Amino acid sequence: MSDREHTEGDETTDTVPNELPFDADDEDGRTGSAEREDVADRQIPEDGVAVDDGGPDWEAMAKTDDLEEFTSEEYLKGTTQEYQGLAEEIERASSEEWEQQAVAASLPGVESGLVGFGDVSGTESESEESYEAAEQAASSDLAMRIGSALVVFGLFLGSLVLGGWWFTIFVILLMVVSVGEFYATVRSRGYKPLALFGLLGVTLMGVGAQMVGPMAIGGWAAAATAATILFYSLAPRTHALANTAITALGMAWVGMLAFAILIADGPHPVAHIMFLVLVIASNDVGGYFVGRSFGRRPLAPNVSPNKTVEGFFGGLILSAIVAAVLAVFPPWEEIGIAQALVTVGLIGIFAPVGDLAESMVKRNLGVNDIVSIHPGHGGMLDRIDGFLFAVPAVYILFRGLGLL
Numbered sequence: 001m002s003d004r005e006h007t008e009g010d011e012t013t014d015t016v017p018n019e020l021p022f023d024a025d026d027e028d029g030r031t032g033s034a035e036r037e038d039v040a041d042r043q044i045p046e047d048g049v050a051v052d053d054g055g056p057d058w059e060a061m062a063k064t065d066d067l068e069e070f071t072s073e074e075y076l077k078g079t080t081q082e083y084q085g086l087a088e089e090i091e092r093a094s095s096e097e098w099e100q101q102a103v104a105a106s107l108p109g110v111e112s113g114l115v116g117f118g119d120v121s122g123t124e125s126e127s128e129e130s131y132e133a134a135e136q137a138a139s140s141d142l143a144m145r146i147g148s149a150l151v152v153f154g155l156f157l158g159s160l161v162l163g164g165w166w167f168t169i170f171v172i173l174l175m176v177v178s179v180g181e182f183y184a185t186v187r188s189r190g191y192k193p194l195a196l197f198g199l200l201g202v203t204l205m206g207v208g209a210q211m212v213g214p215m216a217i218g219g220w221a222a223a224a225t226a227a228t229i230l231f232y233s234l235a236p237r238t239h240a241l242a243n244t245a246i247t248a249l250g251m252a253w254v255g256m257l258a259f260a261i262l263i264a265d266g267p268h269p270v271a272h273i274m275f276l277v278l279v280i281a282s283n284d285v286g287g288y289f290v291g292r293s294f295g296r297r298p299l300a301p302n303v304s305p306n307k308t309v310e311g312f313f314g315g316l317i318l319s320a321i322v323a324a325v326l327a328v329f330p331p332w333e334e335i336g337i338a339q340a341l342v343t344v345g346l347i348g349i350f351a352p353v354g355d356l357a358e359s360m361v362k363r364n365l366g367v368n369d370i371v372s373i374h375p376g377h378g379g380m381l382d383r384i385d386g387f388l389f390a391v392p393a394v395y396i397l398f399r400g401l402g403l404l
Contacts, residue, residue, distance in 0.1 A: 266403065
């Protein structure tokens with residue numbers, strides 16, 4: 001390293017760093033000044049000039065054949081005890097023939113081969129018993145749905161065949177159960193309808209339809225509504241207007257099913273009622289499956305986002321096919337294909353409106369389902385909502401066509 005000297009008489013200054021990697025007096029007895037002179041005498045190598053700094057020559061070592069003399073025993077001494085013999089074991093295992101067998105092993109977080117969310121999320125996973133209980137509950141629920149549906153259909157078919165008051169009692173029971181579910185649902189949202197007046201109203205509407213005719217349906221509905229208003233006038237309650245309106249709404253809405261009693265009172269009760277039930281049911285089934293498979297455009301997004309335009313036309317087409325096929329058979333020859341298709345057009349409009357009406361009620365109440373007393377089902381009102389507007393419309397049509 002070269003020295004720079006100040007020619008103006010200042011003391012000589014070295015470019016050696018102030019701090020050296022040794023003490024002023026090291027154990028070899030060399031003084032700090034001597035060391036600085038030694039460092040100063042060393043020359044910085046120019047580019048491309050190799051300087052021997054006293055360290056190991058790594059390039060020379062790499063060019064030697066020392067690695068060829070490196071034995072496996074020396075390698076084993078430099079490795080851990082666990083890996084000794086691993087290569088031999090792998091070679092031996094690959095040369096042997098193995099028979100594949102099923103192996104059952106217990107793993108932490110995995111019970112009986114079931115992997116739950118707890119195995120990846122850290123939460124407690126469900127046991128096999130809980131899965132079996134869920135499957136049993138689902139199967140029992142399905143069995144209950146089928147069983148209760150068969151009971152209701154058996155009562156419907158038996159009462160229809162017997163006719164007269166038997167069918168009237170069956171329709172009244174459907175109305176009482178449905179309006180009771182409606183009142184129970186609105187009570188869960190804080191309303192207090194006069195359920196007794198509503199239940200008496202639908203019962204008298206059914207009895208009046210059987211005994212008097214269509215005028216009795218509207219007459220008893222008006223009378224029950226007037227009695228509800230009078231009650232709230234004489235015994236003031238909170239939210240009297242809302243509770244009166246809800247009481248009248250449930251009674252008038254469900255009470256329209258009483259027009260089925262008038263249709264069953266015609267010359268062909270079994271044929272007409274079965275035609276009505278099959279066409280409305282096919283409209284519902286066609287709308288559901290077509291809408292689920294091909295539905296893209298919502299029919300009423302603010303009320304029921306799941307109802308689609310494609311489902312509407314799918315239900316209309318399927319119900320038209322069913323009606324045309326039924327009109328060929330003797331029990332429905334009187335209706336004829338032309339009148340059957342007209343009936344389909346009417347049902348295709350009013351049945352979805354009944355479904356949308358229930359969806360509107362549920363959306364405004366903020367509930368997903370009507371309170372149900374029908375085992376395994378979403379409620380009796382869910383089963384008959386498509387009939388509530390379609391039945392009065394078909395009754396008026398049949399009267400106009402001379403079928404009643």
